[in-house]
Amino acid sequence: MHGIRICALLLGLVSATRGSTVRHDHSFQPDHILRVTAETYTEACSERYSVLVNGSSPGPELRLREGEVNWIRVYNDMPDANTTIHWHGLTAFTSPFSDGAPAASQWPIPPGHFFDYEVRPEAGSAGTYFYHSHVGFQAVTAKGSLIVDSRSPPPYHYDEERTVMISDYFSETDDEIESGLTSTNFTWSGETEAILVNGHSRPATNATGACKLAAISVEPRKSYRLRFIGATALSFISLAVESHDLQIIEADGHYTKPFATEFLQIGSGQRYSVLLTAKSEDELKKVNKRDFYIQITTLERPEVLTNFAVLHYESDTHSPDLTTVPSPPPLPVASTVQGWLDYELEPLVQDNHFPRLEEVTRRIIIDVHQNVSDRTIWLQNGYDWVQSYPKSPYLVDIYKNQLNLDATYHRAITRGNGFDNITRTFPAQIGEVLEIVWQNRGTVDNGGVDAHPFHAHGRHFYDIGGGDGLYNATANENHLKGTHPVQRDTSVLYRYRKETSQLVPSGWRAWRIRVTSAGVWMYHCHVLQHMEMGMQTVFTFGDREDILAQSGPVDGGYLTYGGSAYGNATSAPFVQHFKQ
Missing domain, CATH: 2.60.40.420 (Cupredoxins -  blue copper proteins)
Structure with a gap:
């Protein structure tokens, strides 16, 4: 039996190097296992029915190493709810179904099933991340830290x-x-x-x-x-x-x-x-x-x-007092510093990839505001986006040739604002250099304005700053002179005031990004309440041929809800090994 198991593993590895589908049966051992449950849990001296990872919140810390493939098995042990896990801040270019964004890049994991995520942090991505569910409000408790270690010593010394x-x-x-x-x-x-x-x-x-x-x-x-x-x-x-x-x-x-x-x-x-x-x-x-x-x-x-x-x-003779809450607070109560770190924080090592203004091929301005009609919603360029909007995930429809990315791009360009209102996506072609501007505007009913931490899945962007009022490209370019923008995956769109007049601009945040890797990527406010109310959208990078060329053909088990790529108690999954 031992010899058969070794042979099976070797055959699996050989198949994987050819990009074939591998059955993850009992001989396959994932690097990490996360089990998602829903149960009553105590936090802050109160009990709450919560979604947990490995029985706690936060879940266990995961440590990965840049450049190495990790298989992370996620069990959905909930009897009546879907789940996914998103690896916040990590890329998923050649493992297209591992981003964990339901309705965008994968079918969610059904109750009683599990999914094997292939996660390989890119070289140079050592740093601090976290993982969380991307279904509904689950991320309020279903999350944990994720640390990517470098292959070489870090540039800073610490004990x-x-x-x-x-x-x-x-x-x-x-x-x-x-x-x-x-x-x-x-x-x-x-x-x-x-x-x-x-x-x-x-x-x-x-x-x-x-x-x-x-x-x-x-x-x-x-x-x-x-x-x-x-x-x-x-x-x-x-x-x-x-x-x-x-x-x-x-x-x-x-x-x-x-x-x-x-x-x-x-x-x-x-x-x-x-x-x-x-x-x-x-x-x-x-x-x-x-x-x-x-x-x-x-x-x-x-x-x-x-x-x-x-x-x-730490001391042998002193234990901390963890039950006394100081009153008054020992430090002054903080207030918001609008545009904190803008134009000040710089990368440790400057690269040659920052897109200059003359390289920008398109500027996409995304107006965001709240609207009240039959319900209260957040809109991007007049449309909300929720997980129930597409009948099946965009990436699935692309592989099944049921979503025409050429047509979405044509409609977006024709409309002039880069947005395809039919699919509610922002399409882009490989080789483009985008300047994406999030423009805050006053709420329709009372002119209220809020602050929003916008997060981009996929490739990180260069944050080129923010400011009050309406975005002015010329003024901001002058502001950028002599600075070196940092790459981020989440940055704050400030509001600058509590309220203004209806739809009047009040704050902007601008990014630049080179479209180099094909895929379907969520761009959204990371406030869970705002996401639930529609404050999210989808960018598609590349056409169908680009996506297929990047990942190769995929097994049909990824293209149906609960398909053979999703295992359960009686059936081992057929899993594609995308990265080597």
């Missing part, structure tokens, strides 16, 4: 590292929130009730209960890389560490030149690594304390919420 994942708590269940947001009897989810750090929080009322503040433990005189992950559903937060300065060295998986700062502003989906130098024993004795608060404040919301974690200096 140890810590991951700090920041998330939101809502007492209503996912289904209750989704129903309220999408029904004609619109019901808002309510504001964030608690900010959690690595799954921990304690109400400011110092209520009784077993819940505690999170402790981030450090040792004197050591240097630390703190990996901050903005995994919130709604909250745009400001964060500072009492009596400690920070130095930004990474943003969204890209190393930056060191940038000294006293605080961070983190939108949902954004990640930052910072260096923190721990105090010496003499410094600790002078202030007579070994615990310092990490203060986290929500921004741009009707109500300000301030929560805490504890930076704890």
